[in-house]
Amino acid sequence: MKKNKRIAIRLSEEQKNKIIKLSEDDNLTMTDLIVNKIITDPPKKIFKLPLEEIEFINKNYSIIGDQINLIAKQVNIAKKIDNNTLIELNEVLKKLIIIKSKSNAIMQEVINEGKVD
Incomplete structure (x- = not known):
């Protein structure tokens, strides 16, 4: 050439x-x-992380962890689990699934941004 x-x-x-x-x-x-x-x-492409979303996810992981610990403490004290506690645990776990899904979506973006065409 x-x-x-x-x-x-x-x-x-x-x-x-x-x-x-x-x-x-x-x-x-x-x-x-x-x-x-x-x-x-x-x-390499520089990928700008969505800091607000990451902070939201981290904050909510912490809150959800605290809620699960509180439920576990209640169950350990009572030595049984009642219907209301099961419903509460179910709601907390639903939140965890949503947060985990958002976290996975961000990680997928990071992985895709790192790929070379």
Whole structure:
């Protein structure tokens, strides 16, 4: 392929020296080193995590954990589980499933963002 186009970039002395060293170590020209790095090993995408959602999930995991512990304590004290406690536990577990689903959706996004086309 004919190389007849130029791109000028500005670097610090330190950056330039690093590129020179890398090109020498790999026995490549600086052009080939840079082009190969960009084309064959493209930079990874930066995925911005939805912090509000993560904070919501973490807060709710904590609340749900506290609720489950409270229910477990009540059952241990009473040495039995009544209908109301079962209903309460069921509601808490439903919340846990919703939160876990949101958490999984966020993780799937992170995984998908990391994939290279």
